[in-house]
Amino acid sequence: MENxxxxxxxxxxxxxxxxxxxxxxxxxxxxxxxxLTACSxxxxxxxxxxxxxxxxxxMVALPTGDNGIxxxxxxxxxxxxxxxxxxxxKPYPNMSSxxxxxxxxxxxxxxxxxALFKAAVGALVPQLTFDFSSIDFNSRASVLIAAETFxxxxxxxxxxxxxxxxxxxxxxxxxxxxxxxxxxxxxxREMQYPYSDAFAGPTIVTSDTGLHLxxxxxxxxxxxxxxxxxxxxxSALVASLA
Amino acid sequence: MNLQNILSEIEKVDGEIFDxxxxxxxxxxxSSLTKKTIAVAAPAVMASALTSxxxxxxxxxxxxxxxxxxxxxxxxxxFRFYDAGRNLSMIPNNYKAAFExxxxxxxxxxxxxxxxxxxxxxxxxxxxxxxxxxxxxVFSNFATFSAVAQTLEDTGVRAYKxxxxxxxxxxxxxxxxxxxxxxxxxxxxNVRYMRGQKGWITGGTAALQGLPLVVEGNYxxxxxxxxxxxxxxxxxxxDSRVTADMVSQAFDEILTKEDVLKLVTxxxx
Numbered sequence: 001m002e003n004x005x006x007x008x009x010x011x012x013x014x015x016x017x018x019x020x021x022x023x024x025x026x027x028x029x030x031x032x033x034x035x036l037t038a039c040s041x042x043x044x045x046x047x048x049x050x051x052x053x054x055x056x057x058x059m060v061a062l063p064t065g066d067n068g069i070x071x072x073x074x075x076x077x078x079x080x081x082x083x084x085x086x087x088x089x090k091p092y093p094n095m096s097s098x099x100x101x102x103x104x105x106x107x108x109x110x111x112x113x114x115a116l117f118k119a120a121v122g123a124l125v126p127q128l129t130f131d132f133s134s135i136d137f138n139s140r141a142s143v144l145i146a147a148e149t150f151x152x153x154x155x156x157x158x159x160x161x162x163x164x165x166x167x168x169x170x171x172x173x174x175x176x177x178x179x180x181x182x183x184x185x186x187x188x189r190e191m192q193y194p195y196s197d198a199f200a201g202p203t204i205v206t207s208d209t210g211l212h213l214x215x216x217x218x219x220x221x222x223x224x225x226x227x228x229x230x231x232x233x234x235s236a237l238v239a240s241l242a
Numbered sequence: 243m244n245l246q247n248i249l250s251e252i253e254k255v256d257g258e259i260f261d262x263x264x265x266x267x268x269x270x271x272x273s274s275l276t277k278k279t280i281a282v283a284a285p286a287v288m289a290s291a292l293t294s295x296x297x298x299x300x301x302x303x304x305x306x307x308x309x310x311x312x313x314x315x316x317x318x319x320x321f322r323f324y325d326a327g328r329n330l331s332m333i334p335n336n337y338k339a340a341f342e343x344x345x346x347x348x349x350x351x352x353x354x355x356x357x358x359x360x361x362x363x364x365x366x367x368x369x370x371x372x373x374x375x376x377x378x379x380v381f382s383n384f385a386t387f388s389a390v391a392q393t394l395e396d397t398g399v400r401a402y403k404x405x406x407x408x409x410x411x412x413x414x415x416x417x418x419x420x421x422x423x424x425x426x427x428x429x430x431x432n433v434r435y436m437r438g439q440k441g442w443i444t445g446g447t448a449a450l451q452g453l454p455l456v457v458e459g460n461y462x463x464x465x466x467x468x469x470x471x472x473x474x475x476x477x478x479x480x481d482s483r484v485t486a487d488m489v490s491q492a493f494d495e496i497l498t499k500e501d502v503l504k505l506v507t508x509x510x511x
């Protein structure tokens with residue numbers, strides 16, 4: 001069971017304990033800055049932000065070099081897996097069987113990716129704690145948008161980080177994963193905008209050169225950070241990539 | 243080589259990649275240029291940026307040029323396929339926009355790769371999309387057309403992926419190749435979906451993709467369950483949310499250049 005902070009109360013006592021622990025550590029001050037604004041679930045604490053950013057969680061420093069890139073990927077795969085666990089733990093009303101199959105598949109893929117990176121760098125990068133309280137899991141549209149965002153960031157992250165990998169086997173492994181993340185993204189776009197060219201339209205793929213997204217790690221991490229309780233410190237990693 | 247310089251060169255000439263890279267602070271550079279003027283020359287100027295570290299295309303390492311010419315051959319094949327199918331009435335209206343976008347992407351991939359290679363770009367071969375009589379109704383029967391499209395896209399993904407290691411000496415070109423690779427994956431998933439398939443590849447047979455046995459080789463190896471020495475189906479056997487099918491779906495496998503050339507040979511006239 002992963003550390004997801006806003007699991008429904010019906011999940012295991014372990015998760016509930018984990019959540020309580022998070023709330024105790026983080027306190028009300030942690031739940032600010034646009035979080036929890038759209039939530040109606042009974043187990044989610046609605047706290048109106050007073051001001052400022054949420055309190056910083058414990059620091060997690062990513063390793064340098066290839067281990068750091070793998071650790072960076074592990075962070076993103078943990079984020080994705082935890083998100084899809086939430087989607088199916090709190091299914092939106094009237095989730096169709098087709099939708100449920102889609103979420104089940106994608107959740108499975110991300111759990112598998114997470115397990116692979118845990119085996120590779122789990123000794124260097126811990127399991128993280130996530131806070132998805134800014135996402136309305138009761139709304140299919142919101143879940144699709146969030147999922148598409150996570151997949152988009154994942155695709156861009158792998159495409160942007162590939163050039164920094166020194167070990168050819170790791171590069172190939174990243175390649176095996178990024179195309180699957182792209183498949184997810186393409187299908188999620190099609191679900192939002194059926195029978196169109198949105199799956200790879202000009203906001204996704206450059207129309208003049210046909211290139212999909214590529215993001216630098218320094219662009220990706222602040223986006224991911226919004227959903228992570230711990231503070232990810234990539235400064236040593238970034239310095240090692242020059 | 244100075245990667246950062248090359249990337250900023252690319253951003254300067256390609257208004258869209260600039261958005262992708264999200265170096266928002268550089269937005270000011272574009273104030274005097276419209277996206278349209280940038281876009282017209284983009285493949286050529288981007289190619290110049292990609293090869294500037296090597297003087298010109300002929301200065302690129304031979305291994306990199308070999309990969310780019312291999313990729314160009316596949317892009318010629320894909321572009322000519324979609325161009326021959328362009329707007330044909332057999333394509334259902336629901337899917338015309340998708341196939342036109344895919345056609346345009348393959349066209350600009352050809353342009354970009356040709357620009358990078360310059361005089362060293364391989365010539366375009368002549369194609370036979372019936373594959374010597376295997377797909378005789380490829381441009382009159384949408385079921386055949388979309389099946390060939392899916393096979394070409396899924397195979398293209400595997401082909402690019404297999405060459406990533408050979409592009410490591412040229413990081414900027416590696417990134418571009420990874421981005422093209424992702425574009426092919428986005429195409430592949432969409433074509434699969436319109437054919438009633440999952441967007442991801444389950445197992446390693448043609449039948450599992452709703453395709454005829456003649457393309458069996460294009461999917462061989464996709465059944466793999468072991469990554470980086472870890473059999474993930476075994477490792478996750480206790481997790482009821484994960485199946486072996488999902489493990490095979492979660493990773494797209496590579497094909498070697500030799501495998502791919504063998505697979506596309508039937509399409510050469």
